[in-house]
Amino acid sequence: xxxxxLEKAYNPKDFEERIYSYWKxxxxxxxxxxxxxxxxxxxxxxxxxxxxxxxxxxxxxLQDIIVRYHRMTGVPTLWVPGTDHAGIATQNVxxxxxxxxxxxxxxxxxxKFLERTWLVKEKHHDIIKSQLEKMGCSCDWEHERFxxxxxxxxxxxxxxxxxxxxxxxxxxxxxxxxxxxxxxALSDDEVEYENMPGxxxxxxxxxxDGSGYITVATTRPETMFGDVAVAVHPDDERYKAVVGxxxxxxxxxxxxxIIADSFVDREFGTGMVKITPAHDxxxxxxxxxxxxxxxxxxxxxxxxxxNCPEKYRNLPAVEARELVVEDLRKDGYLxxxxxxxxxxxxxxxCHTVIEPYLSDQWFVRMRSLADKALEALRKSDIVFYPKRWxxxxxxxxxxxxxxxxxxQLWWGHRIPVWYCKDCGEQIVSREDVCSCPKCKSxxxxxxxxxxxxxxxxxxxxxxTLGWPDSTEDLARFFPTSTLVSAYDIIFFWISRMxxxxxxFLDKAPFRDIVITGLVRDRQGRTMSKSLGNGIDPLEIIxxxxxxxxxxxxxxxxxxxxxxxxxxxxxxxxxRFANKIWNATRFLLMNLEGRNLVSIxxxxxxxxxxxxxxxxxEAALAxxxxxxxxxxxxxxxxxxxFFWNDFCDWYIESSKQSLLHGSDDEKDRRISIxxxxxxxxxxxxxxxxxFITEEIYQKLPNHKGDVIVAEYPKYDPAMIFEAEEKAxxxxxxxxxxxxxxxxxxxxxxxxxxKVVLRPGEGFAATKLLESENAFVSSLLGxxxxxxxxxxxxxxxSAFPANGNGFEAFVFVRDAIDVDGEIAKLEAEIKKAEKNxxxxxxxxxxxxxxxxxxxxxxxxxxxxxxxxxxxxxxxREHIDLLRSI
RNA sequence: GGAGGAUUAGCUCAGCGGGAGAGCGCCUGCCUUACAAGCAGGAUGUCACAAGUUCAAUCCUUGUAUCCUCCA
Numbered sequence: 001x002x003x004x005x006l007e008k009a010y011n012p013k014d015f016e017e018r019i020y021s022y023w024k025x026x027x028x029x030x031x032x033x034x035x036x037x038x039x040x041x042x043x044x045x046x047x048x049x050x051x052x053x054x055x056x057x058x059x060x061x062l063q064d065i066i067v068r069y070h071r072m073t074g075v076p077t078l079w080v081p082g083t084d085h086a087g088i089a090t091q092n093v094x095x096x097x098x099x100x101x102x103x104x105x106x107x108x109x110x111x112k113f114l115e116r117t118w119l120v121k122e123k124h125h126d127i128i129k130s131q132l133e134k135m136g137c138s139c140d141w142e143h144e145r146f147x148x149x150x151x152x153x154x155x156x157x158x159x160x161x162x163x164x165x166x167x168x169x170x171x172x173x174x175x176x177x178x179x180x181x182x183x184x185a186l187s188d189d190e191v192e193y194e195n196m197p198g199x200x201x202x203x204x205x206x207x208x209d210g211s212g213y214i215t216v217a218t219t220r221p222e223t224m225f226g227d228v229a230v231a232v233h234p235d236d237e238r239y240k241a242v243v244g245x246x247x248x249x250x251x252x253x254x255x256x257x258i259i260a261d262s263f264v265d266r267e268f269g270t271g272m273v274k275i276t277p278a279h280d281x282x283x284x285x286x287x288x289x290x291x292x293x294x295x296x297x298x299x300x301x302x303x304x305x306x307n308c309p310e311k312y313r314n315l316p317a318v319e320a321r322e323l324v325v326e327d328l329r330k331d332g333y334l335x336x337x338x339x340x341x342x343x344x345x346x347x348x349x350c351h352t353v354i355e356p357y358l359s360d361q362w363f364v365r366m367r368s369l370a371d372k373a374l375e376a377l378r379k380s381d382i383v384f385y386p387k388r389w390x391x392x393x394x395x396x397x398x399x400x401x402x403x404x405x406x407x408q409l410w411w412g413h414r415i416p417v418w419y420c421k422d423c424g425e426q427i428v429s430r431e432d433v434c435s436c437p438k439c440k441s442x443x444x445x446x447x448x449x450x451x452x453x454x455x456x457x458x459x460x461x462x463x464t465l466g467w468p469d470s471t472e473d474l475a476r477f478f479p480t481s482t483l484v485s486a487y488d489i490i491f492f493w494i495s496r497m498x499x500x501x502x503x504f505l506d507k508a509p510f511r512d513i514v515i516t517g518l519v520r521d522r523q524g525r526t527m528s529k530s531l532g533n534g535i536d537p538l539e540i541i542x543x544x545x546x547x548x549x550x551x552x553x554x555x556x557x558x559x560x561x562x563x564x565x566x567x568x569x570x571x572x573x574x575r576f577a578n579k580i581w582n583a584t585r586f587l588l589m590n591l592e593g594r595n596l597v598s599i600x601x602x603x604x605x606x607x608x609x610x611x612x613x614x615x616x617e618a619a620l621a622x623x624x625x626x627x628x629x630x631x632x633x634x635x636x637x638x639x640x641f642f643w644n645d646f647c648d649w650y651i652e653s654s655k656q657s658l659l660h661g662s663d664d665e666k667d668r669r670i671s672i673x674x675x676x677x678x679x680x681x682x683x684x685x686x687x688x689x690f691i692t693e694e695i696y697q698k699l700p701n702h703k704g705d706v707i708v709a710e711y712p713k714y715d716p717a718m719i720f721e722a723e724e725k726a727x728x729x730x731x732x733x734x735x736x737x738x739x740x741x742x743x744x745x746x747x748x749x750x751x752x753k754v755v756l757r758p759g760e761g762f763a764a765t766k767l768l769e770s771e772n773a774f775v776s777s778l779l780g781x782x783x784x785x786x787x788x789x790x791x792x793x794x795x796s797a798f799p800a801n802g803n804g805f806e807a808f809v810f811v812r813d814a815i816d817v818d819g820e821i822a823k824l825e826a827e828i829k830k831a832e833k834n835x836x837x838x839x840x841x842x843x844x845x846x847x848x849x850x851x852x853x854x855x856x857x858x859x860x861x862x863x864x865x866x867x868x869x870x871x872x873x874r875e876h877i878d879l880l881r882s883i
Numbered sequence: 884g885g886a887g888g889a890u891u892a893g894c895u896c897a898g899c900g901g902g903a904g905a906g907c908g909c910c911u912g913c914c915u916u917a918c919a920a921g922c923a924g925g926a927u928g929u930c931a932c933a934a935g936u937u938c939a940a941u942c943c944u945u946g947u948a949u950c951c952u953c954c955a
Contacts (some may be wrong), residue, residue, distance in 0.1 A: 010920080068946060101899090151899075186888065343955090388887065392953070395886070399954085487953085522895075524951075555906080572906055576922045586917030595925090634899065636905075639943095649928090651917085735924090741912095742924040748913060780915085834902070841901085846938035855939085857902055 003592035004698055010581035012545025015694045022134055024695075028707050029140045031076040031477075040069035040078040040477040043512075044485050044493070045147060047086035049093050054527055055486055057537040058563060062139050062516060062631055063484045068686035069626055072711035078477050081132065081139035083125050087412040087453040088182050088349045092118055094411070095874040100798050117411050119777065120272065121146075134538060136546045136689050137542045143465040143473075147456040148413065155463035156413045156456050157430050159504065164428045171403075171417075175277070175284040175294075175405050179347035180302030181638050184408040185361050187452060188401060191354050198239045199604070200269070200340035201325060204333045205230060206256045208246035210728050213334055217269025219342060221328065222321040224249060226254055226297040228276040231286060234260035236271055240335040249332045251324065252309060261286050278358040286453035296358045300408075317355070321503040325462065328670045350578060362406040362415060362449070369392045370397040372502040373495065381508040382498060386560045389490065389515050391405045396491050405452045412450030422446050429772075443539030459494035460802075461509035469613045478505070482512040483565045484631075485751075486559070490515070514629045517562035524564055540570050547688040548573030554687055555635035558559040576639060577691050579685070583647050584695050587673055590658045596700060601718075606767050608672055609720035610727040611650040614641060615676065620685060620714040647733065653774045660773070674701050683712050722763075730771065731762030736802040737779050740809045743823075744798070746818075751782035753810040755792045759868070762804040799876035802826075803865065806872060817880050824880075835866035848849075 007014065031038070039065055046056055063079065071077040072776040094117045095105055104111045116343065125146070132574045145152060176185040201221050207211040216230055227249055232239040239258070248254045263286055264273055277287030277294035287294055301307045303742045304320050312320045328334040328542060338485060374397045376382050384390045406415060418427040420436035425429035427433050435442045458464070463481050465473040479501070480619045485494055494513060501509035520526055527534040540549045552573035556563045604612070618641035625634035657669045663843075679700050685692040696706035703709065737754055746752070754776075758765045768775055770788050776784040785792060797808035798820075841847045841859050848856065 006917090008917090010918085170900070201948095395954075491953095518952095552906095560898060561896080566895095567906075569895075571920075575918095578918065580920035582921085584917080589917075636897080640905090647917090648922090738923060745912075748915065748923085777915085786949050837902085841939075844938060847901095848938080850938045851901075858901075866902095 001591050001596070001700060002596050003586040003590070004032055004700070006581065006585040006588060006695075006698070007336070008585070010578040010691070011448050012541075012547060012577070012690060014138070015145055016134075016176070016541075016546055016690045017688050018694050020136060023707055024133075024141070026329050026705070026801070028705060029079070029138045029357055029877040030142055030262065031078045031140070032708065034183060035075045036075070037072075038076050038078070038477050038481070039067070039483070040080070040480040041067055041482050042309065042464055043082060043137075044483075045084035045145075045457065045487070047089055048083045048121045048126050048128070048146075049086050050124065054535055054537060054565070056131075057135060057549060058516055058519050058553050059136050059484055059486060060132060060135060060555060061553045062514070062557060064135070064139075064550065064689070065631065065634075065686045066484070066514075066626070066629075068689060068707065069708070071710060072682065072685065074512060074710065076476070078143065078447055078473075079137075079139040080143045080145065081129075081137070081141065081506045082145035082460075082464060083121075083128060083147070084457055085121065085146065085453065086306050087407055087409050088184065088452065089409040090120060090408050092182065092349060104463050109525055113410055114369060116194050131538065134541055134546060138689070142777045143464065147460075151466065152459070152463045153413055155459050155467055155672065156451065157416045157420055158468040159455070159459055160416050160451070160713060161428055161430050162504065168368065169362060170315045170365065171360060171362050171533045173358060173360050174363070174404070175279075175281060175356050175358050176361050177345060177354045178300075178359070179350065179352050180300070180355055181301060181350050181352040182409070185357070185359065185404055185406060186347060187404050189452075189695070190348045191346050192351075193343040193345055193542040195341055196344045197339065197341050198344070199337045201328075202269070202335040203250065203328060203336045204335055205247045205250060205274075207644075208248045211303055212249065214242070214272055215270045216272045216274045218274055219340060220317075220321065222304070222312070222317055222324045223276045223279045223297065224274060224324070225252065225296040225312070226276040226278045227254075227274045228277060228287065228292045228295060229256050229259045229290070231259050231264050231270060231273050231275050233266045236264075236266050238271065243873045250331065251327055258360040259290055259292075261290065268525065269349050281356055286807060287484050294358055298357060300356060300357075311615065313437070319663065334859050345771070349370060360418075361404050362451075364403040364405055366402050366499075369503050370501040371395050373499045374500055374506045382511060384513045384515060387516065389487065389513070389560075391494060392490060396495060399502065403452075405451040405455050406447075407452055408448075413456055415447040415449050415451055417447040418444045420449070421518065423620060454492055454496055457493055457743045458500045458502075459496055461501060462505060463708065468503070479507050480508075481689075482514060483510040484516060485796060486518055487515045488518065505754045512629070515560045516557060517564045519565060522564055522566045524562070535565070536569060540567070543567070544570045544574040545577060545690070547577050550689070551576060551687050555630065555639070558632040559630060573688075576643065577688055579643055579647060580695070581693055581733055583642075583651060584677060584698075586651070588675055588698065589701065590666075590670055592672075595667050596671045596674060597667050599671055599675050601679055603668055604672075606723045606726055607650065607722035607771065611645065611676060612718045613720045614645045614684070615679060615712070615725050616718045617641075618645075619712045622683065623714060635687060636688050636874040641858060642684065644678055646676065649727070650676070652778065652867060656771075656777065658787075671737045674699060678702060679712050681706050682709050686707070686711075690789065725763040726767045727764070729762060730767050730775070733764060733805060733807060734775065734778060736800050736805075737781075737807050737809060740798060740800045740807070740811075741780065743820075746811060748780055750811075751780055753783040753785070753797075754779060755785045755794055755797065755808040755810070756783045757787050757788050757790055757806045757808070758796075758808075759804045795879070795882065797879075799872075799879050801869060801872045801876065821877050821880055824873045824877050828870050831866045831869040831873070835870065838866060 011168060028315055043063060044059065046052060065568065067077060067079045098105060144593060177191045178185055186820055198219050200217050200219055201214050202217050203221060204213045204215055242258050243260045245258050247258060275286055275291055277284045278296040295307050297307045299302055302317050303314045306313060312323060325334065328739035347354055374394060418433040420439060420441055423436060423439040425436050425438045429436060433444055436444055462474060462478055465471060465478050467474055486739045494718060497509050521533040525533060548570050552570045585759060618637045621637035622634045625637065654669055654673055657665045661669060678699050681692040681696040691704050697700050733756060756768060763785060765788065772784055794808040797810045798808045800809065838859055842863060
């Protein structure tokens with residue numbers, strides 16, 4: 001056989017794109033026939049507003065690892081990719097573009113505006129798709145979906161109409177969160193609260209009969225034009241007498257009553273609050289309880305409307321506030337103003353201050369949906385990783401409020417409701433409506449609003465598989481297996497998917513919910529455009545490769561913890577990939593002139609058994625880690641097996657036979673090494689996909705593509721405990737002797753004789769003899785003698801201590817006797833301290849009677865070890881003195 | 884106001900009821916022909932603080948402090 005050559009340097013650019021195209025063209029990403037069952041994942045669809053950031057990179061890296069892992073176990077596996085139309089966000093992008101051209105969306109009209117938005121969608125979609133491909137995501141592009149696809153749109157209508165038929169959708173005039181900039185209502189979850197400085201104004205409201213005045217405190221005096229009452233707590237002794245009296249609303253000629261309502265906080269301000277039902281959620285509720293009118297004082301753009309005195313009309317709220325305050329002060333109504341910080345709601349998309357706004361909106365009645373979703377958790381149909389999110393989920397479900405689903409936008413799914421302009425009939429329909437079923441008029445018009453974006457994404461796990469049709473995909477891949485998402489969209493998305501799935505398909509949409517942390521910078525700040533602290537995944541790929549990025553993220557993604565990174569973090573993965581590359585390169589070089597032979601356990605040396613054992617333990621560790629979504633543990637198992645076991649010890653030990661062995665031995669060894677290399681590529685493939693495929697296909701013993709090769713399974717028959725102990729002992733002897741060389745500053749080229757005296761039960765005695773050549777070469781020993789009978793004269797040698805053995809290094813020069821004795825004395829001190837702790841435990845009756853027998857045995861072993869240590873150190877000091 | 888998380892090496896973070904770990908960084912010595920993106924060796928910690936439970940606490944319980952999220 002000829003040697004196989006690899007480029008000298010690992011350069012991911014040479015093959016990552018080629019390999020991805022190869023997989024894609026071969027159709028490796030799609031589900032294959034295989035074992036029973038299925039494994040399916042739907043990708044959280046990125047918004048078509050932008051490009052992918054590190055959060056996406058983390059999320060999709062983890063999904064890719066899970067998906068590849070399961071695909072290799074042989075079950076039919078599907079990963080559905082796609083994108084989200086992201087209503088407000090995308091519309092904002094287009095409106096910003098228009099603004100630069102001096103246009104508003106109304107100037108274009110709905111149709112032209114949407115045409116333009118589709119172009120933006122196409123552009124971003126293409127970028128996102130290419131990014132996912134660069135990352136190496138093994139999602140099935142044949143199954144790609146977009147939330148406004150024809151099929152998904154049908155799903156949206158089906159969901160809406162079904163809920164309507166079940167009495168779970170209603171329309172009504174309600175106080176909603178309204179973003180004046182976006183010009184639309186928002187759901188409660190789309191409002192972000194931020195503590196801001198503000199002022200608390202104390203305002204006098206005179207009694208209508210002129211008998212004095214009361215004082216109310218408010219942060220928003222301009223809303224007084226919408227006041228319909230002043231409320232006090234019913235048990236508030238101060239005000240019991242005045243309930244029912246009328247007040248004159250300053251700056252107006254309206255009269256409003258004093259009412260009693262128990263929601264009033266007696267401690268706040270004067271204990272009297274103005275009630276403005278149309279502009280405050282609490283007041284809205286209070287108004288409903290007390291049958292009060294709601295006076296809307298705002299236009300949709302946030303300016304004051306005709307319900308206010310003329311002077312203030314069409315002023316933005318903030319300006320109106322200043323004017324109102326000024327006028328109140330002028331007229332003597334303003335008693336005082338004080339600094340007051342409070343939480344103010346902002347639009348989660350454009351960060352404009354939210355106005356509570358009274359308008360006609362569509363809502364979903366959530367109680368019954370939430371109850372089913374809670375039941376799913378209770379029955380463990382869904383499991384969160386990490387578990388603590390289950391509380392958050394439950395709490396949200398328990399305190400859920402109705403969901404406002406209509407948006408006054410153009411980009412999105414039109415609400416499937418039509419109104420007859422002649423007879424006023426309202427028609428809710430799965431099909432487009434052209435004529436009124438009641439009066440047959442063709443003068444019908446569809447509701448102009450669109451649905452909240454999340455009303456399509458909450459159907460994602462089944463709409464992407466063909467629902468509402470009963471498709472083969474749906475039967476085969478639903479419910480999906482695992483959902484991977486960051487915690488910031490648990491409410492927006494995850495919770496709602498569970499509700500919709502339970503409602504429409506009577507099943508949870510997935511079993512395992514993996515909540516990842518957020519990616520942050522080294523200072524722990526979220527990455528954002530405004531801070532300029534973001535890292536572009538493509539830049540990482542460009543510099544270090546996609547494998548390095550995925551592996552590093554995996555290594556750092558511990559159990560939903562936030563991941564703090566900078567550009568240099570990815571060196572870790574890059575170095576590991578380089579290590580894999582070079583190890584392979586070396587081994588493939590050694591194929592020159594060799595024949596691969598079939599491998600039988602009977603031909604294994606101790607080192608062989610050890611490495612197979614370590615391999616199997618790694619496979620087991622990875623399996624366990626993957627089962628519980630402990631990605632960092634899996635990555636660590638991969639890393640330490642390949643680097644610390646396979647490269648550092650196994651390949652090193654193999655060099656002897658590969659370079660100096662007989663032909664048979666060389667054949668035997670290279671065959672085993674190739675077997676391990678081939679298995680390692682399979683083991684590592686989910687975590688470092690490109691490099692393992694590139695290497696795998698070059699291996700003389702590979703079969704097909706590693707992406708669909710069988711994942712190594714833990715094999716208890718290939719665990720060799722005795723051999724593991726022996727190799728551990730060998731490693732310990734090497735460390736001890738190397739330490740001597742290092743601490744005595746002996747040049748590497750200087751060879752010396754080493755005598756090793758094994759103690760009772762030392763595990764590596766035989767192994768050290770059989771691996772004499774390997775051991776000598778790594779130690780730089782001119783001669784390595786295992787002296788079981790203590791027959792070699794070591795009086796002139798430098799002594800060193802190991803666990804279960806003594807080593808004697810024959811170096812006479814360069815020894816700082818006093819220094820070495822001092823070191824030994826320090827060691828004795830340490831050992832004695834340990835010994836003391838040990839003895840105190842062993843002489844403690846409570847310990848002896850309560851502790852587990854293993855713990856006692858261990859203490860006894862430690863005691864023996866420390867005693868032995870002290871004894872040997874003393875001997876060595878004597879030896880040194882005699883040199 | 885409620886809930887959750889974090890506090891371990893210089894940095895980023897794992898871990899765990901019985902002798903403190905990784906990666907990076909740092910120090911020393913090596914281009915030992917797979918890899919200097921490497922190899923060998925090394926230093927660094929009152930495991931936030933205080934009580935409690937336990938034979939035994941970095942780990943469990945409670946409280947305190949600081950920081951961060953989410954919800955109201």
